[in-house]
Amino acid sequence: MGEPGNLHVLEPSTAEEFGAALEALIESCLAFKFSSPHVIAPRGIDRDRLRAAAEVSASGADLESVVAWFATEVLPACLNFSAPTFVAHPDAGNSTAGILGGIADAFLQQNLSSFDYSPVATLLETELLRSIRRVVGYDAEEFGSASAAGGGAVFGGAGANFSCLLAAREHLKRRLAAEGKVFDPRRTRVLANRPFTHFSMRRSLFMLGLGNRDLTAAQRREQGLDEECLFEVASNRFRTDPDDLERQIEAVRARGEEIMCIFAVAGDSRFMAFDDITRLAEIAERHNLWLHVDACEGGQVLFSPRRRHLMAGIERAHSVSLDPHKVLLVPYNLSLFFLREPSWLSYFSGDPTSLISQDETSLGGYTPGINSKSFISLKLLLMLRHWGWDRLAVEIDRRHDLARRAADWINSEPSLRLINPEVSHNAVGFMYVPETADEGADPNRVDGLNSLNRAIHERLNTSTPFFVHAFSTRDDEAQVHDEKGSVFALRMMFGNPLTTWSVVRECLETVVKVGFELAASFPSPAPARDGDQA
Template identity: 25%
Template sequence: MVASFITEAIKTSLYTYEVAPVFTLMEDAVLKKMMEMIGWEEGGDGLFNPGGSMSNMYAVNLARYRFCPDLKEVGLYSAPRLVLLTSQESHYSISKAAALLGFGTKNVYMVPSDDRGKMIPSALEEKIHLAQSEGAVPFFVNATAGTTVFGAFDPIDEIASICEKHNLWLHVDACWGGAVLMSKKHKHLLKGIQRVNSVAWNPHKMLMATLQCSAFLVRDKSSLLQRCHSAQASYLFQQDKFYDVSYDTGDKSVQCSRKPDAFKLWLMWKALGTNELEQRVNRALTMARYLVQEIKKREGFHLIMEPEFANVCFWYIPPSLRNIPHGPELQKKLHTVAPVVKERMMKRGSMMIGYQAHGDKANFFRMVVISPQVKRQDLDFVLDEIHNLGKDL
């Protein structure tokens, strides 16, 4: 939090090196360390920006520029019908990027996922062929590491092989799941991430940096970010300065004024150390596993699936419904339980646990364990409170 206080008090901006030299070098150092953890041994490029949705938009725009560099000057008329591919479980920001950048949401092809929420590689291949058969040109694939609902990790290695075969840009939305790169125990969930073209990673999620702290990282080292977004404003980005003008990062950003958000991660990393950040991830997943075990023990609680990450999805079944056999009748009645329990917990002021329906599944609770301060007693309270608030339904 101290880092946030400092950046707000100093009120500087990362557009030219001379305005914020120390913060510019800090961002460069943090990005290089993050790339090292991804496995990009030769480095890459990147920047911090306002949130994961913006990072995903950067990825789409960069992929389009690589595929159609003339488009920057002559516009959409120079391009064929371009298609983005992403899983049905992906974040809505991919469709928003398609709308904002002029592709149109109908040119986002949703790839089916399996029962655990993971993209099916064979289905991706089918969608690529479908787009081609329709005269469209696939150019971009988004894989998700830690989906919003189930916390699923798409099989990056298999998807990367397909993208290499078809020469498609592969982006990984690891805004939520990127934290596992800090953990030797859990980083296998991101197997193959070193093969992708770009990554979105939000340290303000599981690593608990203060909002906002979102990194977009790209493996390309040929100034692709710069060429894609540069406007060469002569009043800021003079090319005959006395220092290395590649440190004028504002010309590779969509923004001009940009907060030094990397400082929040830099200071936290320095203060806590890599080992503590690793333990922060491990503790969160350990607590999620504890919650799963408690759900399995308690009558009236039913786990949707064994979680892969820290997203624990479950139903609470009140006593009045426990003798109804599994089927449409139970699902219909169960669908009304979670909204009432949520209303009661909000009015009591005890908790804010989210619920939702998903596919043909009735409304269920989705408990996401993040905070390193969460204890077993807190998770016991969650289940006790849900039962107390819903046992009369």
């Protein structure tokens, strides 16, 4: 590597060198985005080489060689989410304006912790949040302070859900205090359809001080406490079963415990199934409970007049989380949370007597866990300004059309079995099931199918241009497992505008071909492994 020179910061005398490095960097990033084959499996990474490449020398190196190192050592080992054949997640993050927003954010270096350090960015982010609030169906107060946004921009869906759960906890505390009761984190419950809620939710509950993992089993027995604060509600076709929800509310109350919230999901991370929000809102209102809707995956349908009905009733939820970096074409990181009443943001304030402590115009005053924050929402603002509402709606509808077409193809192929026949929006789960697998009543049949599909997944992602997702899941519609037991399903999700029907068809044909080849080497089933997460 060449000598680093004296100046390491951007200033007029380094601008030329910087410009050249930027150009080279962008050129190699573009080559990465369009490389073929598009994706490589993490297993293919040469860890020793990467470890050596990550070493930092005492004297550093010039920009040109740092960029060259990045292009030759780092980029080729990275997974390319925006490859048309990458159908594992919807988060392609490849809108041109979105990427430009991400780049511009680095140049701007605004700090939205305080209005003084980011007046324009604070005003624009607040205004953007107010627009999206209206898309959700929440009222947007007159623009007066940053808190009018009634929510915030954070770094991930896990953080967005956490913020809403924190608000729900504080809401409960105040309600209990008004009733003359004291909040008891050891006897506070959250109701959820556990297998189809994202695993980060349980971690959030733990971070909120709920549950009793800190006690020994003997202590819990003595006190009549459960380890988890989560109270499980049955699922029906991957959704929260409203009738069982009613039963579980009664069961919690019969134990003398409090309910912090009903945690509903609009678009589950496995098959994008939508809870019946209208029904759940009606139950929540009748029992005076907080309803949170995790719409990190499914919130995209709010932007489509044709698909929006899947989230009917959302305006009645107390809080909602959305994940633009998962479903709105923008690169990581950007997630949003909203509270139905903007005044509930005061729960995050250190001083409960003022709406926002110290300064109502500073976003950092009320974003849980975040003070300094760059203009992360700029990428969404640029993307929306470039695409406009109508073009975005067309793309969201196209995702559903692609999934429906894939489902029809799977249904017409005797060796494939659809796991989510309803195909709510843009996900299709399926398994390769050789026709001979249905012969006889082999008690190990499902274990064998799970192993076979695990092998298909591995072969697909390492030896073909396609990259699909796969995980253990409850077979909630009993498509393969008679008893709704655990199956290992392959899953395609559509969110990349570059993924066309011909790519999808070719991927399905490849699954069938690989399945046929591998089925021959699966005479006896091997036990399935559990624990894969979507």
